[in-house]
Amino acid sequence: MTQRRIPYLILAPGLILLILFLVLPLISIIFPTFFNGGITFSNYTAFFLDEYNFGIFWRTIKVSLIATLICVVVGVPTAYYISQSPKKWRGLLMSITLFPLLTNSVVRSFAWITILGQDGIVNHALLTIGLISKPLTLLYTEFAIIIGSVYLFLPLMVITLVGILENIDSEIMEAAETLGANRLIAFVKVILPLSVPGIIVGSILVFTGSMTAYTTPQLLGGNRNIMLATFLYQNATALGNWQGASVIALIMIVATLIVMKLFNLIAGRLDKRGEVSA
Amino acid sequence: MRKNVGLKIFAILVFAFLLIPLLIIIVTSFGTNPTIQFPIKGFTFEWYSKVFTNESFTDSFSLSLEVAFIATLLALVIGVPAAYSLARHEVFGRNWIKSFFLSPTIVPGLVVGYAMYQFIVIKFQFPIIQGLLLGHFLICLPYVIRVVGSTIEQLDFSIEEVSWTLGCTKLQSFSKVVLPNITSGIFASFMLAFINSFNNIPVSQFLSGPGVTMLPTSLMNYIEYNYDPSVSALSVILMLGTIILMFIIEKTLGLASIS
Numbered sequence: 001m002t003q004r005r006i007p008y009l010i011l012a013p014g015l016i017l018l019i020l021f022l023v024l025p026l027i028s029i030i031f032p033t034f035f036n037g038g039i040t041f042s043n044y045t046a047f048f049l050d051e052y053n054f055g056i057f058w059r060t061i062k063v064s065l066i067a068t069l070i071c072v073v074v075g076v077p078t079a080y081y082i083s084q085s086p087k088k089w090r091g092l093l094m095s096i097t098l099f100p101l102l103t104n105s106v107v108r109s110f111a112w113i114t115i116l117g118q119d120g121i122v123n124h125a126l127l128t129i130g131l132i133s134k135p136l137t138l139l140y141t142e143f144a145i146i147i148g149s150v151y152l153f154l155p156l157m158v159i160t161l162v163g164i165l166e167n168i169d170s171e172i173m174e175a176a177e178t179l180g181a182n183r184l185i186a187f188v189k190v191i192l193p194l195s196v197p198g199i200i201v202g203s204i205l206v207f208t209g210s211m212t213a214y215t216t217p218q219l220l221g222g223n224r225n226i227m228l229a230t231f232l233y234q235n236a237t238a239l240g241n242w243q244g245a246s247v248i249a250l251i252m253i254v255a256t257l258i259v260m261k262l263f264n265l266i267a268g269r270l271d272k273r274g275e276v277s278a
Numbered sequence: 279m280r281k282n283v284g285l286k287i288f289a290i291l292v293f294a295f296l297l298i299p300l301l302i303i304i305v306t307s308f309g310t311n312p313t314i315q316f317p318i319k320g321f322t323f324e325w326y327s328k329v330f331t332n333e334s335f336t337d338s339f340s341l342s343l344e345v346a347f348i349a350t351l352l353a354l355v356i357g358v359p360a361a362y363s364l365a366r367h368e369v370f371g372r373n374w375i376k377s378f379f380l381s382p383t384i385v386p387g388l389v390v391g392y393a394m395y396q397f398i399v400i401k402f403q404f405p406i407i408q409g410l411l412l413g414h415f416l417i418c419l420p421y422v423i424r425v426v427g428s429t430i431e432q433l434d435f436s437i438e439e440v441s442w443t444l445g446c447t448k449l450q451s452f453s454k455v456v457l458p459n460i461t462s463g464i465f466a467s468f469m470l471a472f473i474n475s476f477n478n479i480p481v482s483q484f485l486s487g488p489g490v491t492m493l494p495t496s497l498m499n500y501i502e503y504n505y506d507p508s509v510s511a512l513s514v515i516l517m518l519g520t521i522i523l524m525f526i527i528e529k530t531l532g533l534a535s536i537s
Contacts, residue, residue, distance in 0.1 A: 024397060
């Protein structure tokens with residue numbers, strides 16, 4: 001055995017396991033979706049031409065996009081606040097942000113069931129003060145999925161951004177203000193551009209996360225607001241349509257890759273320092 | 279920094295948004311009403327004892343712990359040497375191999391679970407538990423490769439050279455010099471992999487069967503048909519687990535190491 005082969009022997013077990021239990025399974029479900037006698041894309045064109053299926057695809061994109069936008073708008077100032085607070089507070093604020101992130105996503109979605117449900121906290125409160133006469137339908141709506149996704153992924157956005165913003169010199173802000181910018185303008189013109197790499201990485205995490213999440217749409221979306229992940233599960237189990245499930249599986253993988261590529265392209269345009277890796 | 283009241287109020291609202299839903303769960307777990315209520319009436323620990331006597335919860339809890347533990351260990355045994363090799367050896371196509379090792383994070387979890395279920399359980403008739411372990415191994419591996427890999431890259435290469443000069447074989451040098459110096463990275467990746475495996479739902483969703491259900495899945499199934507405070511009680515127990523883990527991480531590595 002020559003010295004040169006050693007690294008490959010060390011890497012082999014992991015590579016073999018990944019090929020056997022990730023790559024081959026993926027190929028085995030996706031390959032058949034392109035065959036129907038000969039090579040065909042009809043399964044995919046049929047998926048997107050079907051109004052019901054396309055509706056689910058569109059809802060998934062829309063919900064993920066809105067959730068991502070909210071996470072950016074809410075996350076940037078919050079992360080900026082954390083990065084500017086004194087050291088002794090920063091640890092506590094980071095813990096508050098990390099705690100939901102490390103808590104099980106079923107628990108986090110369940111919390112919103114108790115808040116948004118038919119006799120949940122919001123309806124209970126609104127009925128008591130007499131603002132509404134019958135309970136609002138808040139749960140099992142797209143709105144509920146969006147709130148749930150924001151709740152799920154906002155900590156990820158904030159933590160990613162704090163890492164970037166901590167490295168920004170606070171004197172830059174003072175310089176901008178000294179030069180006559182008011183605080184909001186200084187923030188938009190100075191802090192925001194500098195946090196672009198963090199916003200991009202965070203957005204990729206939030207967007208792909210919401211797009212492929214299963215728990216939140218399952219618990220908060222109900223049967224009328226199905227997303228791609230819940231649709232895949234439904235096809236594979238209740239509907240017994242394995243081919244359909246495999247088609248959705250590939251669509252989810254490709255959509256994830258496209259989103260990552262797209263955000264990196266945007267990052268390249270906005271940030272001259274080159275591509276951001278996620 | 280000068281005071282910026284608007285930003286401060288905004289941030290406080292965000293932290294409230296993050297914490298209040300979880301605080302509400304804690305409160306509802308003590309209510310006496312058979313369905314969840316807020317504000318609660320009365321005060322009881324009954325729902326906690328319900329959790330501990332519910333076999334589907336206790337069984338799936340121990341299964342989740344076992345699977346997370348074994349999958350993480352397996353990921354360490356295979357991942358630590360691989361991470362070392364990627365950092366230190368001249369490997370053809372290093373970046374490609376590294377991306378390949380990280381690829382389980384790019385494929386959506388539900389797709390991983392579904393593909394493994396079709397291929398391993400249906401086609402090759404593996405027992406579900408083995409599929410479950412392998413699926414969770416795939417979740418854990420990227421954390422080991424990434425965290426341990428960056429720890430090794432930060433380790434001074436010359437201390438290894440010194441040990442070789444002093445007569446260590448490569449293997450001795452790895453176990454006596456490298457490993458003791460990367461324990462913090464190994465511990466951090468263990469924690470991250472364990473937490474993510476324990477909390478994972480999408481991968482486990484397809485890979486469960488009679489007697490083989492992970493805790494998050496079993497909790498999710500329970501929520502679909504029940505709306506009683508034992509769900510809150512179990513949630514509180516899980517949150518306590520999170521707090522204990524965060525405390526351990528903070529005391530050993532500092533929370534910054536995992537964020």
